[in-house]
Amino acid sequence: MRILLQFPEGLKREALKYQEKYEKAGHEVFIASAPCYGACDLPLDEARWIKADKIVHFGHAKFVKKDLPIEVEYIPYNIDVNLQAIKKAAIQLKQYKNIGLATTVQHLHQFEDMKKLFESQAQHVFADKGYWAINVGQVLGCDSLGLKAVEKKVDATVFVGDGMFHALAIDFETNKPVFVIHPQTGQLKQINEDINKLKKRRKGSILAAVNAKTFGILVSTKVGQFSLGAAINVKKELEKRGKQAVILVSNEIEPLPLNNFMLFDCYVNTACPRMIDDTEEFGKPILNIDMLNEAFKIIDSMKER
Numbered sequence: 001m002r003i004l005l006q007f008p009e010g011l012k013r014e015a016l017k018y019q020e021k022y023e024k025a026g027h028e029v030f031i032a033s034a035p036c037y038g039a040c041d042l043p044l045d046e047a048r049w050i051k052a053d054k055i056v057h058f059g060h061a062k063f064v065k066k067d068l069p070i071e072v073e074y075i076p077y078n079i080d081v082n083l084q085a086i087k088k089a090a091i092q093l094k095q096y097k098n099i100g101l102a103t104t105v106q107h108l109h110q111f112e113d114m115k116k117l118f119e120s121q122a123q124h125v126f127a128d129k130g131y132w133a134i135n136v137g138q139v140l141g142c143d144s145l146g147l148k149a150v151e152k153k154v155d156a157t158v159f160v161g162d163g164m165f166h167a168l169a170i171d172f173e174t175n176k177p178v179f180v181i182h183p184q185t186g187q188l189k190q191i192n193e194d195i196n197k198l199k200k201r202r203k204g205s206i207l208a209a210v211n212a213k214t215f216g217i218l219v220s221t222k223v224g225q226f227s228l229g230a231a232i233n234v235k236k237e238l239e240k241r242g243k244q245a246v247i248l249v250s251n252e253i254e255p256l257p258l259n260n261f262m263l264f265d266c267y268v269n270t271a272c273p274r275m276i277d278d279t280e281e282f283g284k285p286i287l288n289i290d291m292l293n294e295a296f297k298i299i300d301s302m303k304e305r
Helices: 009-024 044-050 083-091 105-119 192-211 228-240 255-259 273-282 289-304
Strands: 002-006 028-031 054-058 071-075 098-103 124-126 156-160 178-181 188-190 214-220 244-250 266-269 286-288
Touching: 002 009, 002 044, 009 028, 009 054, 083 105, 083 178, 098 105, 105 124, 105 156, 192 266, 192 273, 192 286, 192 289, 214 228, 228 244, 228 266, 228 289, 255 273, 266 273, 266 289, 273 286, 286 289
Parallel strands: 002 028, 002 054, 054 071, 098 124, 098 156, 156 178, 214 244, 214 266, 266 286
Antiparallel strands: 178 188
8 A cells, every 4th residue: 555654743753663664564655744733734735646545644633524535544642641740730729629621632541540630639620522622631722612611610721731832722711720731740830821911912913903904815725724615705704894805825824925925914814723823923913713703893883983
């Protein structure tokens, strides 16, 4: 079988080991070398050009729900957490009797173990699935709906993971405490201030969009991010309000090529929703569709006055 191996950036160092493994099993092996941002970013074009029989995607769970033109096998890459360190952090949170708990796919195999650490302190643990995150207790950079589903039941939310990318996906309407526990050291950090800073920055982008005249609507051709229908609808809604709008299509959405147009006051993003975190790099406000709808409410109310 001719297979195409795909690794996220942090696992590319493992590529030769897996190439050897699959070749010993009798397969013809190719490796996708382009940047991989997640299970939304499958190398379908590369697979088509080399006539691959299957894509083997490492490090993520299934994401794309639509039918694909080629078989995709998802291989997990589990990384053990330090349960003793997690336990010490959990003890510091024992005043919260109802806990919302989540982690990333790399640590999901120990989710039940982590859950028991909190339950051993007579705490109740709540978790659910998201929309794109198909496993209970899993958070993606673009999906914390599993936590949002239990938000009203909990006194605090705990995310076990390294770095802030996934943690900052936690977007609640309430100000209940949100904590991050480092999976190895057990270091505990409350991140409500970081979340609120992000919300303020996004609110600034919404206000900037109200007075913008020209909009570039960003469409990604990555299979898990492609939203052409939404982009076409956004264009109609902008033009209805007297704005000029153009749909910009690309596989890799990067600031420099976009800014070379020197035409747009604002970008509307229909691709990865976390792209809006890079507003400073783009030098222009970037809004997801829900944020644009907030801008529309302001624009429409101004016309009614």
